[in-house]
Amino acid sequence: MKNVLLIFSVFVILSACSTGDEPGTAERSSTYLLYRANYNPVSGDVTVRELAPGQLEFHIKLQNTTEGGEHPAHLHFGSVREVGELAFALNPVDGSTGESVTVLEGVQMSDGEVLTYDSFLEMDASIKVHMNDNYFKHMVLSFGNVGKNENYFFDGVAMCTGH
Numbered sequence: 001m002k003n004v005l006l007i008f009s010v011f012v013i014l015s016a017c018s019t020g021d022e023p024g025t026a027e028r029s030s031t032y033l034l035y036r037a038n039y040n041p042v043s044g045d046v047t048v049r050e051l052a053p054g055q056l057e058f059h060i061k062l063q064n065t066t067e068g069g070e071h072p073a074h075l076h077f078g079s080v081r082e083v084g085e086l087a088f089a090l091n092p093v094d095g096s097t098g099e100s101v102t103v104l105e106g107v108q109m110s111d112g113e114v115l116t117y118d119s120f121l122e123m124d125a126s127i128k129v130h131m132n133d134n135y136f137k138h139m140v141l142s143f144g145n146v147g148k149n150e151n152y153f154f155d156g157v158a159m160c161t162g163h
Contacts, residue, residue, distance in 0.1 A: 028117055034062065034127065034144040042142050044098065046127055050117035055105040058090050060129065062098040062142055069095025071141055072130045073102075080126040080143045088115070093129055123147035 029049035036043040044062035051057050060073055071093040076084035087109045093100040107115045125147040131139045 030121070030146075032127070032144045032146045034060070034129065034142045037140045037143055040064075040141060042129075044142065046144065046146065048117070048120060048146070051103065052105075054114070054116055055103065056115065056117060056120065058100075058102045058104070058127075060090070060093055060100040060127070062093055062129065065093060065095040065098040067096045069132065071095060071100075071132065073100055074128055074130075075146075076126050076128060078124055078126065079145050079149050080128065080140075082126075084126060084128075087123075087125060090127070120147055124149055 027050065029047055031045050031047045034044045034046055041064040042062050043064070044060065046061075047057075047059045049057045049059070058075070062071075065071065073090040073093055075087045075090060076082075077087050078084035088104065088107060090102040091100045104115055109115055113119060123146070126143060126145045126149060128140045129142040131141050
């Protein structure tokens with residue numbers, strides 16, 4: 001009787017375990033560093049997560065932002081050292097929390113391509129967070145290369161124009 005109870009207990013425990021291999025449960029994500037620009041103390045990271053096929057979440061988390069501020073964030077084509085055409089405007093970073101969450105689904109970028117997790121990983125791209133949307137809208141507060149540029153060494157950050 002003890003053997004039957006032991007075997008039953010092991011069966012129940014093993015069947016309750018999930019390997020994550022079931023369809024629709026695999027989650028893919030990538031995290032990239034966002035560096036401080038100039039002498040400001042603001043830095044952090046952005047995590048790009050596939051929520052479902054064709055649905056991406058961009059979660060920016062910065063430290064040392066100022067309460068009450070709002071910082072525009074953009075996904076750009078090209079590395080941070082290039083002016084880079086705007087691929088997509090992300091939700092602004094809330095200065096009080098230092099966070100921004102943008103969910104994109106079936107989004108067509110300015111180059112006509114639909115953004116997927118796989119196409120994002122192959123993008124020559126960067127993310128730039130700006131000081132504000134007024135006088136300092138072209139000044140970069142925090143930045144980082146993403147997609148295939150992740151390990152690309154940069155030796156400067158270009159200002160953003162045209163948005």
